[in-house]
Amino acid sequence: MVNKPLARARLVTQGVATPIDVGVDAGTPEHAQAIAARFGATQGQDFPGAISSLAYRMGTAGAVNAVDAVNAVREAFNTGLIVRGYPMRGTVFVTAAKDLAWITQLCGVQNLKSMERNRPNLGLDNSHVDQAAEIVHETAGARGATRAELFKAFEAAGIPMGPGNGYHLVRSMLHAGTVVYGPIAEESTRVENHVMLAKDWLPAGTDLEGTFNGDQHAAITELLRRYLDSHGPATLRDFAWWSKLPLGKIRKAFADIASNYVSWHAVTGAPGSTAPGEELWVREDALELIAEHEKxxxxxxxxxxxxxxxxxxxxxxxxxxxxxxxxxxxxxxxxxxxxxxxxxxxxxxxxxxxxxxxxxxxxxxxxxxxxxxxxxxxxxxxxxxxxxx
Structure with a gap:
């Protein structure tokens, strides 16, 4: 059932109804990076749509010219500030480059297992993935490679290339953190990324060990904080669905940051969550912004x-x-x-x-x-x- 007060609140916290201050100069590649980092991860299946979604959040209410916003997002991809990958849910997301490795390690284990189970149905095995990874190392280089270029190289090397096999191989490497979708392939007739080696394109020391000393609880707490700040009012079960992390671990993480959040329904009297017993949490200091920009x-x-x-x-x-x-x-x-x-x-x-x-x-x-x-x-x-x- 439609919940209009909740929709309006989320349009504000997501930066659709009004620009969100992310502490950098508006309309710059760093602005696009800061918005991506604030969300943790944003939908990226449709690449042109993903660019537009970020640019829209930079240019709401005329804060940044639409063309300038798009150019800033494109430059952020081309200079390695933001990337696309498969950090969770078997789905493409846009992240700040400094966040992709640790989020993938935290949330992506089940995706790798699922890919491996499906491999025999495509006539592939783990050795083909290893072979494809070697080819990427030889082919990508500093420029990277388009998927079409990689698929051609896979086929030339004798890897079975039935329908969907090339995509499966690249996606397996994305889940494993071997490669990332990096700069925009300007020579392509479609809007797509070059496939880049993660070790060359992502900032060093940004994996789970380098960012959180391997502490998964700290990483879950940080990703939950970003989700609630950018998506609130939202439930912990929303975050569990979004991240596919265990709800028990999420509840423990929330206990560390709960003092920053209030129950949307209890504070505003607005309709609550559609899930019985599930509180919608929102940052207490976001309530004033939501009220200010309701119109x-x-x-x-x-x-x-x-x-x-x-x-x-x-x-x-x-x-x-x-x-x-x-x-x-x-x-x-x-x-x-x-x-x-x-x-x-x-x-x-x-x-x-x-x-x-x-x-x-x-x-x-x-x-x-x-x-x-x-x-x-x-x-x-x-x-x-x-x-x-």
Missing amino acids: DANKPSLLAAFDEIILGYQDRMYIVPEDHHAALVPGNNGVFRQAVYASGEVVGFWKRQGAASKRKLVIEEFKPLSTTRAKQVQTRFKAYPFASA
Whole structure:
């Protein structure tokens, strides 16, 4: 069931309704890095959408020009400040480069086991992964390599390359922390990253041992803090679903930082969690910001596919009307549509037609937008930080 007060609060803490102060100069690559670090990890399956989501959070309310924001995000990738990887949930995420290794080691063990179990179904075994890793070391170098270049090299070396095998091999190395998705492959016809060797591209000493002296409890506490600060109000079970970390360990970690958070329902009287007995936690010092920008959080927003506002929580129906939830993922095929948000809920889906100066907004409305609302949505479309022409 839609929970409009909760949706508005999350739009504020996520930096969609109003810019969040992350302590760096706005519109710079360091700004993009700081936002990525604040979240810990943000959805990155659709790379153009991931760029737009970060850029949007840099440029909300005209704080940064959309083109400048996109360029800053692209430069952050190209200079190694942010990367993409598979740190958890078998899903691509964007992280600050200094965070990918320790989050992957903390949350990604089950992903490696799952990949290994599926390998025989593809006609692959562990020796093929080892062979592919050797090829990446020989092929990537300082420039890196596109996936297509690696797939060609794998095939030339005699590795079985049936449907999905190349992707499986690269993904296995991403889960293992051998490689990362780094700078943008400008020569490619699609928006994609070069595959880079992690030892060359990630900052030294940023693994679990180097960052937390191997202390998993400290790492869980830090990742939980970032999640609640950037996603709150949220439940501990939301974080458990998001990270796939054990709830028991999460509760122990929360005990160390609980004094910084308050129950959203108890303090505001707003509707609570849809899960019985689960408190929605929010930073106490975020309450003033949420109240100050409640009106801003009612204004329309065009969300990228896979945006954290939609995918950052176990229950998406806090913001997506139940009658339209199935249409968010047509055919339940894992591909999420771009949502139009207004007044505390998703009110439709959107896409663009045409390129660059000929872009046209196409909306599938749940119910007709008012003339005023339709004009506001068009204004947002014109200022949207598109990652590609």
